[in-house]
Amino acid sequence: MLRFKSLLIILLSALFVASIALQVAANDDDNDxxxxxxxxxxxxxxxxxxxxxxxxxxxxxxxxxxxxxxxxxxxxxxxxxxxxxxxxxxxxxxxxxxxxxENEENEEESAKVWDFQKEQVGKIAEGFKSYRTGKGKLGVWKVLVASENKVLAQVSKENFGYHFNLAVAEGTKYSDLKLNVKFKAIEGKDDQGGGPVWRYRDANNYYIARANPLEDNFRVYKVVDGRRKQLASKKLKVTNGEWHTIGIVMQSDHIQCSYDGVPYLDVQDKTFKSGKIGLWTKADAVTYFDDLKVAALGGKTESKMEAEKDEGDTVKNVEKEDEGEDDDD
The missing domain is CATH 3.10.450.40 (Nuclear Transport Factor 2; Chain: A,)
Incomplete structure (x- = not known):
């Protein structure tokens, strides 16, 4: 009888230990x-x-x-x-x-990509046109060969202060979109870096997201009547001489901006409803761009939007900034 009780105790103890082990294992699996x-x-x-x-x-x-x-x-x-x-x-x-x-595959099918590999070196990429916001001369945009790869670059160092260089893809028009571009900041004393432009109406009205190695920050703005207003900012390390990626997703009035695949900026603004896409730098920033890609979201293709009226795109009652007030200081 005593032996039976001892065996029973041992068995129960073993079962208890086993149950504890199973519970720990389950907790390990569920500790995400x-x-x-x-x-x-x-x-x-x-x-x-x-x-x-x-x-x-x-x-x-x-x-x-x-x-x-x-x-x-x-x-x-x-x-x-x-x-x-x-x-x-x-x-x-x-x-x-x-x-x-599946939804990503559909986006890929409708995406338009510029890798600049078939472009003529020394000239702005076909379909793009140079513009400027602010004072000074037009920037100089040209296709260059960098590390055996063609890129579209802004190379002018002549402009300073409140001056934005734009390279706009003239044949584009998007409302809701997903936009990505790679950029490499090369040099610049007054400014460095850059980023993509979207819902571009003209040289004085558009959205812009940019990263700046001189300030180590990532920001999204809107430019209205030639005045820039900051919508959101994130302090982070931005290196020059290396490739980085800026991503934009905009649906209706909701803007999400990512840097190197990480979403940092999330804001709402309904100033512009549709427009062209393009590239942007400030002042004397020499910057390389590559692999510009855009896809329409929610079925808003370019052909459909061409038939839409531009009602509501007129900007009204928007707070204006004096030149330099919302600069990158």
Missing amino acids: EEVPVSDVPAKVLQAANKAVSGGEVTKVEKEVEDGEVIYDVKKVVDGVSYEIEVTVDGVVKKVEKGEAE
């Missing part, structure tokens, strides 16, 4: 915690972007594996999903490639 991209360590994002360049970060989860903190970074690049496991110190442990998402 979604983390806002803004709270993810810079080393983690940099490592993920280096492992899988381009695209957008759509979700980040944090988990603990064998006592080690792991970030699971999910990205979508050209319609294909990726999961990158990165340690808190920025060490990439695993990269998994998923399947293309």
